[in-house]
Amino acid sequence: xxxxxxxxxxDEDLAQIFAEALRGVGFKVESVVDGxxxxxxxxxxxxxxxxxxxxxxxxxxxxxxxxxxxRKDKQLSKVIVIITTADARMGEAYTELxxxxxxxxISFIQLRDxxxxxxxxx
Amino acid sequence: MSLLNRFLTVPTTxxxxxxxxxxxxxxxxxxxxxxxxTLLASFAMILLKVESWGNLSLLVISCIVGIFAMLATxxxxxxxxxxxxxxxxxxxxxLVLAFSDTPExxxxxxxxxxxxxxxxxxxxxxxxxxxxxxxSISSIIISVIAASIGSVPNIPAxxxxxxxxxxxxxxxRSLEHALKELRAINANLDQVVIDxxxxxxxxxxxxRVEAGRNQAILNxxxxxVVVFDRKWNAILANPALKxxxxxxxxLIVNKNFRDLIEHxxxxxxxxxxxxxxxxxxxxxxxxxxxxxxxxxxxxxxQVYGNSADGNTNLGTVTVxxxxxxxxxxxxxxxTFVAIVSHExxxxxxxxxxxxxxxxxxVYGPMNDKQINMxxxxxxxxxxxxGLINDLLDQAQMEAGKLTVQMAPFKPADLLxxxxxxxxxxxxxKGLRLTSEIEDNLPEIINGDAARLQQILVxxxxxxxxxxxxxxxxxxxxxxxxxxxxxxxxxxxxGIPESELPYIFDTFRQVEGPTTRAHGxxxxxxxxxxxxxxxxxxxxxVKSKVxxxxxxxxxxxxxxxxxxxxxxxxx
Numbered sequence: 276x277x278x279x280x281x282x283x284x285x286d287e288d289l290a291q292i293f294a295e296a297l298r299g300v301g302f303k304v305e306s307v308v309d310g311x312x313x314x315x316x317x318x319x320x321x322x323x324x325x326x327x328x329x330x331x332x333x334x335x336x337x338x339x340x341x342x343x344x345x346r347k348d349k350q351l352s353k354v355i356v357i358i359t360t361a362d363a364r365m366g367e368a369y370t371e372l373x374x375x376x377x378x379x380x381i382s383f384i385q386l387r388d389x390x391x392x393x394x395x396x397x
Numbered sequence: 398m399s400l401l402n403r404f405l406t407v408p409t410t411x412x413x414x415x416x417x418x419x420x421x422x423x424x425x426x427x428x429x430x431x432x433x434x435t436l437l438a439s440f441a442m443i444l445l446k447v448e449s450w451g452n453l454s455l456l457v458i459s460c461i462v463g464i465f466a467m468l469a470t471x472x473x474x475x476x477x478x479x480x481x482x483x484x485x486x487x488x489x490x491x492l493v494l495a496f497s498d499t500p501e502x503x504x505x506x507x508x509x510x511x512x513x514x515x516x517x518x519x520x521x522x523x524x525x526x527x528x529x530x531x532x533s534i535s536s537i538i539i540s541v542i543a544a545s546i547g548s549v550p551n552i553p554a555x556x557x558x559x560x561x562x563x564x565x566x567x568x569x570r571s572l573e574h575a576l577k578e579l580r581a582i583n584a585n586l587d588q589v590v591i592d593x594x595x596x597x598x599x600x601x602x603x604x605r606v607e608a609g610r611n612q613a614i615l616n617x618x619x620x621x622v623v624v625f626d627r628k629w630n631a632i633l634a635n636p637a638l639k640x641x642x643x644x645x646x647x648l649i650v651n652k653n654f655r656d657l658i659e660h661x662x663x664x665x666x667x668x669x670x671x672x673x674x675x676x677x678x679x680x681x682x683x684x685x686x687x688x689x690x691x692x693x694x695x696x697x698x699q700v701y702g703n704s705a706d707g708n709t710n711l712g713t714v715t716v717x718x719x720x721x722x723x724x725x726x727x728x729x730x731x732t733f734v735a736i737v738s739h740e741x742x743x744x745x746x747x748x749x750x751x752x753x754x755x756x757x758x759v760y761g762p763m764n765d766k767q768i769n770m771x772x773x774x775x776x777x778x779x780x781x782x783g784l785i786n787d788l789l790d791q792a793q794m795e796a797g798k799l800t801v802q803m804a805p806f807k808p809a810d811l812l813x814x815x816x817x818x819x820x821x822x823x824x825x826k827g828l829r830l831t832s833e834i835e836d837n838l839p840e841i842i843n844g845d846a847a848r849l850q851q852i853l854v855x856x857x858x859x860x861x862x863x864x865x866x867x868x869x870x871x872x873x874x875x876x877x878x879x880x881x882x883x884x885x886x887x888x889x890x891g892i893p894e895s896e897l898p899y900i901f902d903t904f905r906q907v908e909g910p911t912t913r914a915h916g917x918x919x920x921x922x923x924x925x926x927x928x929x930x931x932x933x934x935x936x937x938v939k940s941k942v943x944x945x946x947x948x949x950x951x952x953x954x955x956x957x958x959x960x961x962x963x964x965x966x967x
Contacts, residue, residue, distance in 0.1 A: 286743050286746075286747065288744070288747035288750070288751070289743065289746060289747055289750065292747065292750030292751065292753075292754065293750075295754055295759055299757075299759060361739055361742055361743075363847060364800075364802070367802055379742060379743075379746055380742060380745060380746035380749055380782050381746060381750070382749065382750070382753060383749075383750045383753035383754055383757065384753050384757060387757075
C-alpha cells in the first residue's frame with residue numbers, strides 16, 4: 276500500500292505538478308486549496324505520511340497551520356513536512372519547524388528526486 | 398528768579414542782531430526802572446516835604462518823558478528795528494547826560510566820565526566801530542557845553558574818550574569774532590549731527606528693508622528652515638518648519654536642538670540620526686527621519702564666517718523637507734514590484750513544472766525533438782525567473798528590506814553548486830569552467846550561503862555571457878586570518894576602461910539600450926555590489942579589452958563557534 280501525501284497549495288497548476296511528481300515516486304496524493312479546509316482535513320481522516328505545505332494560502336496561513344496544528348497534534352508528530360514559499364526569509368523563519376524548505380520556483384524534477392528519497396522503504 | 402535769569406540771559410549762539418536787541422532791551426528796561434525809581438523817590442520827597450515841587454518839577458517831568466522814551470524804544474526794538482532803537486536810545490542817553498549836571502561839572506568836573514557810558518554801549522549795541530562815532534559825539538557835546546560857558550574844550554577828556562572807544566572797539570570786535578567763530582563751529586557741528594542722523598536713518602531703513610526681504614524670502618520657502626548657533630540653540634526658524642512639525646514656534650526658536658530631538662513624535666531611529674548629526678561635523682548630505690506620520694528629509698550645512706583667526710564655525714543651517722509623499726510612493730513602488738514579481742513567478746513556476754513533466758515523459762514517451770523543445774521552454778522560463786528575481790531583489794534593496802542571514806556553511810559547496818548550475822551552459826558554449834579553493838580557507842565559515850551563491854552565479858553567468866573562447870576560473874581564497882573572498886576570472890572581451898566606473902550602476906550595460914546584444918536588465922552587477930556591501934565586503938574589477946575581466950570579492954571572515962548544520966534544500 277502506497278504512503279499518503281497531502282498537498283496544501285492554492286495554485287491549481289502547481290498543485291497538479293506537485294501531485295504528478297509525488298505520484299511519480301509512488302505516493303497516493305490528496306490536495307486541499309486553503310488553510311481552513313486543510314485544518315479540517317488534518318483533524319479527521321487518515322494521517323498523511325508527508326505534507327507539502329504552501330506558506331501563502333487563504334484563510335489560515337501555512338505558518339499558522341504548521342505552528343498551531345501540525346506541530347501541536349500528537350497524531351501528526353511523525354509527519355514529514357516540506358514547506359514551499361517564494362520568500363526565502365519566510366523559509367528561514369520556519370527551518371526549525373519544517374523538515375525541508377523549498378524556495379519557489381520549485382522544480383518538478385527536484386521535488387520528485389527529494390520525495391523519492393523520503394518515501395518509506397518497502 | 399528764573400524769570401529774571403531768563404530775561405538777563407543772552408544766548409551766545411544768537412545772530413548779532415538778535416543778541417544786540419536783547420542787550421538793548423536789558424539796558425532799556427534797567428534804565429527805565431532806574432528812572433521809575435527816581436520818579437517814585439521824587440514823589441516821596443515832595444509828599445514828605447523834604448523838597449518842594451518847584452525844585453523837583455523839572456526832574457519829575459524829565460523822568461516821565463524818560464519812561465515814555467524807554468517804552469517807545471523797547472517797543473521799537475522788539476517790533477521794528479534794533480539798529481534804529483539803539484541809535485534812539487544812545488542819542489536819548491547822551492541828551493540826558495548833557496542836561497544831567499551843571500555845564501561846569503559836565504565839561505571838566507565830576508560828571509565828565511558819564512560820557513564814557515554811551516561810547517561803550519555803542520560798541521555793544523550797534524557795531525564795534527560805532528564806539529568811535531559816539532566818542533566823537535561825546536567830544537562834541539562836552540566841547541559845546543564848554544563853549545557855552547566860555548571855556549576851552551577838555552582835550553585830555555576827548556583823547557580819553559577815543560582811548561575808551563579804541564578799547565571798546567577791540568573788545569567788542571574780539572567778542573563778536575569769538576561769537577562768530579562759535580556760531581560757525583556750532584553750525585558745522587549741527588550740520589555734522591544732521592548728516593550723521595540722516596546717514597543713520599538711511600542705514601537703519603536699508604537694514605530694515607534688507608531684513609524684511611530676507612524674512613520674506615525665508616517665510617515664503619516651502620521647506621522648513623532652522624538656523625542653529627554653535628551650541629545648537631535655534632536662533633531662527635521659518636513658518637514652513639512650524640507647520641511641518643506642527644509645533645508652536647516658541648517650542649522651536651530659542652530652544653536647544655536636544656529639546657526638539659527628545660520630542661515623543663520622533664522615532665527612536667530618527668533620534669539616533671539627529672544626535673549623530675549634532676555630534677559629527679561630517680554628516681551625510683541628507684537623511685530621512687520619521688516625525689509622527691511624516692517622513693522628513695533633512696540636510697544640514699555648517700555656516701562659516703570670516704574672523705581674525707580664520708574661518709570660524711558660526712552654526713548650522715538645517716533644511717527640513719516634507720518627504721512623506723515621496724516616501725509613500727517609494728514604498729508603493731516596491732510593494733508593486735514585489736506583488737508583480739510574486740504574481741509573475743507563480744505562473745512561471747507552473748510553466749517550468751509542466752515543461753519538466755514533458756521532458757521527463759510523465760504522460761508517455763517523447764521523442765528527442767519534443768524533449769529539446771521542453772528544455773528550451775525550461776531554459777527561457779529560468780531566464781525570465783532570474784530577471785524577476787533581480788527585479789525583486791532590487792526593489793527590496795531600494796526599500797531597505799533586503800537583509801543577509803548569517804549562518805555556518807561550507808565554502809566548498811559554493812563551487813559544487815556553481816558547477817551544478819553552470820556546467821551545462823559552459824559546455825554548450827564550448828568554454829571551460831575551472832575552480833580552485835585555497836588550502837588555508839576554513840572548511841566551515843559564517844555567511845549567507847544563498848546570497849553568496851547568488852553573487853557567484855551572477856558573476857559566472859556574466860563571465861560566460863561575455864566570453865567566446867577560453868576559460869572561466871573561480872577561485873576561493875583567504876589572504877589572512879580575518880578576510881576571505883572569491884574571484885571570477887574570464888578570458889572574454891573585457892570592459893573598456895571608460896565604462897569601468899559605471900558597471901555597478903543600476904540598469905546599466907556596456908552597450909547602450911538600443912545597441913544591446915545581450916539580454917538582461919543590467920541589474921546583475923548592481924545587485925552583486927549591493928549584496929557585497931550588505932555583507933560588509935568589497936568588490937573590485939580588473940579588465941582589459943579582449944584579454945578578459947577579473948571580479949574579486951573580499952569579505953570579512955567569521956568562523957562559527959560550533960558547526961551545527963541544518964538540513965536545508967536545495
